[in-house]
Amino acid sequence: MEKYSLLQLAKHALSGHRHWPPAWRSPEPKQSYDVVIIGAGGHGLASAYYLAKKHGISNVAVLEKGWLGGGNTGRNTTVVRSNYFYPQSTHFFEHSLKLYESLSRELNYNVMLSQGGVLTLGHSRHDMEILERWSNSLQLQGVDAEMMTTEQIRRHTPLLDTSRAARYPIWGGFIQHRGGVARHDAVAWAYARGADDRGVDIIQNCQVTGIRTSAGRVQGVETGRGYIRADKVAIAVAGHSSTVAAMAGLKLPIVSQSLQAVVSEPVKPCLNGVVLSGLVHAYVSQSDRGEILIGGGTDRYPSYGQRGNLPLVEETLAATLNLFPRFSRLKLMRQWAGTVDISPDSSPIIGKTPVAGLYISGGWGTGGFKAIPAGGETLAHTIASDRPHPLIEAFGLQRFVDGALIDEGAAAGVAH
């Protein structure tokens, strides 16, 4: 693999950048692989990368119906953080954040991790009690979290309306300083390049149309480009988990919904990190290019539409202006939607399935991007050893039978 660096960039500049090698190959699918991963999004690609790197399994195909990184990986609002409430979640997401912190070097690809902090706002006495509960939970787990007064918030993010006259005044908040954003495309491309370099076949424009099983064991997958044999198959298609799992006869505790997001025209830097509010529901950040990136909620009905819709955007932008009145005259540049898997407890479903040799990573809700490195690493471990990685033991399908839900939203009272 050609090393990326400033020096290398300078060297290639001398030859007009005419000699850069492809970032990945476009191989024809083979007839059989040790492992087939369905979905070349962040999770699928990361899983393939770690299978090859940490488990020496490189006879792996990642099948993608469109173009790699084109699903939710390329449509999300790129927030990374580990400020979850329950220890199971925090351990997992903290591991992921740590992997993010070294990802650019690990993959020799600048994923532009920008740790400007994730600031969660409280708008009432009750909110503040919940935030206190939440940040103390993090502190106990050794994760950085700090309560902030309204005055500290005003200094940190002067554009926020911190006045008492606001319709929902800001009472305070808590910040995870290590949280922030990363460049979504770069994460997918970095893993793709790394996996490809280790021999993984990434096969784009190859839709899986069926999963063959026999006696409760997976045999391989039918695709638009022929049948591919594999002893182990992993589904990493969050947004479409139900439809792919149905190919193996599985019915999942998931509904798919459209998550709406918008981005403004670029402006000079004016906002550090990510600001989010549960009551005045929006989360806001600024990209390296200067665009203000705004997310809200999902359209509240099942949808695979991947289309922007108006009502939720009106709602989210109204919320945004109540937090940031000075954004009023900025212009909205693009609106889009991703199809997200919503699980009953808003926590992921990752691990083994009732079909032997079939694994799943889904149910990521609106938070799959931040989970990519840890999701990939733990899924790879689970595939390689046929046992759930300790970090994801709590996130298997069995929890719905036992009633052991990990309901982050319910515990925190704030959407995530």
Added chain:
Amino acid sequence: MMQIECPWCGKRDEEEFTCAGQSHIQRPQNPRQNSDSEWASYLFERSNPKGVHLERWRHTFGCRQWFNLARHTVSHEILAVYPMGAAVPEHISTAGDGAVEEVVA
């Protein structure tokens, strides 16, 4: 934004309605006789099709009445509106998901 025909009020914007997901999920007659996994299946498992979905909606900002909808989850085309408790209209098929998607993809 969808326009939904409330059986009582007529065509209204999506914003007036609330969707509660999949319809025709029968609550077990005697839950204590169900195994944990049967109960989990009732509680959590959903068909979530990429295609025609049978779901229940309430005209929240209107007559507050619930009704059923057969709707395509990609195109959002509404194929039928029918009362709670009624059977799925005959012309509705939830098989063969792909057709409408081709038109809008």
Added chain:
Amino acid sequence: MSEKVGSGPLQRLDTRHRVDTGKPIRFTFDGKTYTGCAGDTLASALLANGVKRLGRSFKLHRPRGLLGAGREEPNALVQLESGGFDEPNARATLVPLYEGLKARGQNAWPSVERDVLALLGVLQRLLPASFYYKSMMWPSWRFYEGAVRRLAGLGKVPQARDAQQYHKRNLHCEVLVVGGGAAGLAAALAAAGSGLRVVLMDDQEEFGGSLLGENRFIGGRPAAEWIAATLQRLSAMADVILLPRTSVVAYYEHNFLAAVERVSNHRGPGADLRRARERLWRVRAAQVVIATGAIERPLVFADNDRPGIMLASAVQTYLNRYGVAAGRQVVVLTNNDSAYRTALELHAAGVQVAAVVDSRGDVNGPYQQALQDRRIPLLAGRMVRRVKGRREVRAVTLAEHLGGGKLGGDKETLTCDLVAVSGGWTPTVHLYSQAGGRLDFDAGKACFVPAGCAQAVAVAGAAKGEFGLRGCLAEGYRLGAAAARAAGAAQIADITAESCDDWPQAPLQAYWFTRDAAAEKQWLDFQYDVRVSDIELAWRENFVSVEHVKRYTTAGMSVDQGKTSNINALAVMAELSGRPIADVGTTRFRPPYHPATIGTFAGREVGEGYAPRLLLPAHSWHLAHGAVMEDMGWQRPQCYLRAGEDFDAAVRREVLAVRRSAGMFDGSPLGKIEVKGPDAATFLNRLYVNNAITVKVNAGRYGLMCNENGVVIDDGVFVRLADDHFMVHTTSGGAVRIYQWMEEWLQCEWLDLQVIVNNVTSQWANVTVSGPHARKVLQQLDSDIDFDAAAFPHMQFRRGSICGVEARVLRASFTGEISYEISVPARYGLGLWEAVYELGQAFDITPYGVESLMVLRMEKGYLHVGADTDGTTNPLDLGWAAPIDRKKDDFIGRRSLSRVNDLRRDRLQFVGIEAVQAQAPLPVGGHMVSCANPVLPEQTQGYLTSACISPTLKKSIGLGLVAGGRARMGEAIHIYADGNSVAAKIVSPTHYDAEGVRLNG
């Protein structure tokens, strides 16, 4: 070689144009004052004043002049006005000139004219597409990030709050025509007059579309006359709505569209601030006709981004509409016939046309003939090889074009100060694509055209690839009538298109880029500095899918969203990868078509308009008596401050008053749901964890409700008013939710139950009187209810009249003292409050707020669902195993309580907490740990959910959820919060009056 073309302000041409030279308008740009005239845009006025550089590119800070004259403009972005009128990234081409307009160049330092950052151009070799992914990893991205961020961005975020307001309107119509050019006007005319509601929206300052910038004839008369006549006919019709300055920006499913009307934008800070700046139209149309025209493409050759290289259509528009010659000596460079009109019109206006350079080798039609007739040189089979002039074009050197972008030997060098380019036309299919429409690539016209859509939409005119004027009219008339018929119009007459001055056109010959010129000098996306070399790099590195190309090179991601660059970029990729353009495909068109003000989408939902405040019936009284209000859904008094008192002191005083004498509380938000019908008891018995059947008439019972997952969702006292009639009290925050939940069960699951429910929360005002003297207070009231202890015991309910008003009284307590909850119709709420207050003076009655109530109920250990429970708490965690065992029947959530996890012994259970040091405050939100100085990470054992220093007990107490807590009474524990911990012990939740003596007194 070339001589320099003279510079200095250009004169307004003495031709027929649409600006009023008799009305001068003064404005400033980058601190200099200029004069334009009424009808100008900022762009046309600057052009008329000889200002050549209006912007700098995003990445390399290249000087940039105007490329276009309208919505497609990628370069001329300015920061408009300041203070509450500050707007970054305003397109100079879309800003109508008004008196006193102030604009500044942006993304440049110190100015657009002399931008120091242009030095970045020297480094451009180091900055190919996505260079940042390959570099700046050592020592870390953080090291570079600040500097990179500062270089990025365009304008600056507004300096102040928006001084203007925004409105919204909903609109339903049978036919919506988008675009008021030739095709759109024709479509509207054809659809109108049949009684249908027809709406025509156009995004320019006036109707006419591209005709405004052309010198065309319809029916033998100037097009302007046809436009005026058509508008006159339309505006005379009652059912037609004409909306100029209205951009349709989004086309959603079910024929729902969003449009932004610029109501008073065009007046700048002088606008009437009582009026909206912009208005969002939310349109539901039965039929839509899209007539959005087409956008001209630039040609791709070396240094094609120099100021002075402009779209031929823009040159034509500045000439015909604004009376401005964009140059003195013009070279027209084209691969199709449309730009010939620009040459002919410039010539007719007296502007010197140095030559028309045509990339096509063999062209000979009426346009070429017309050039010959006027002795305008035609250089066919040529392309520009070099552009002379860094800050503005001074000359171009031509080369022979061998076809396919390959150049032969050098040919002429032409001195010029303007190059008018045309690379063909791109139909504006954005809305059609947003609607779900498919696109086909028309190789002959070298553009994507509409090819079918499931929604009720038709496309007319240039948006469909019809580039002849008469064709546009004919299509407009035909599709307008067809839309009206489809929408149900019976009597629609067909209109025959007028004759037009169309000339037969020779076919366009696609020219995508120049093979024999440095790829890094050929610009595709002018704003984000995306060049042919970037597409080459993407291709080389296997970023070949159209979405990868876009994301890797950022082509089309800039503010103009690729209006002039998308097709060129994907054509370059197609050529490089040897695929047909149709196979490469386009990226998905996403709303909005054109950037739209964020404030417009928020409308009036800003500030106080964001959410209405729910006011209690006695709100005014509370305010007049020192209430500290907080928004808890309702505006609720937290406590009532007396002079010189702080919040804590007020709470302490109020709590003690309730314990010693009597207090009064505004409990109006308490959830009240009436449940009535023969099956009401059966229904409630299915909802409540405890038994609802055995409750007697006029008695109340405290109940818990779970969801089907076994989680506690609400609690409260329900009262049996009659055999078939209950009043269910919910938490204040839960009323709507529980009411809707009840209806869902009744309407969706238990259709056989005969029950109706009604949420009457806001119908009844509630005054709760609590304290040892509560009864005596009530006995002062004029009432037919017997409040005697024996006649009206705890958890009983009475109906009667109080002060002559129908009243419902429930004796139930959330304070631990004798309490009566008196409800009267909401309109008597203030009256009842005042009456109780007055009569209660004898007992020193004290109004108390929510915060005091919280202390009172905490002392008593009463659960507050939502604060003392979380989204996992089940009834067993609250100690409800026994009542559940006693109940035979099923209830919602019961089955879930027997799952493995619900039976765990180490679940978080509801307990009381007491601080070891009586005055050490306990931190709400603190976590239970086993030692005072935990070594992190430490396992949490639960958390404190409520706490106070009890005024009654004079000690620090709390409530919490603790792992296996009920079996740990008396155990020492530490509560950790923000680096400190407080020693405490686990106790019963009931800190006060465990025997309930006071309650039942």
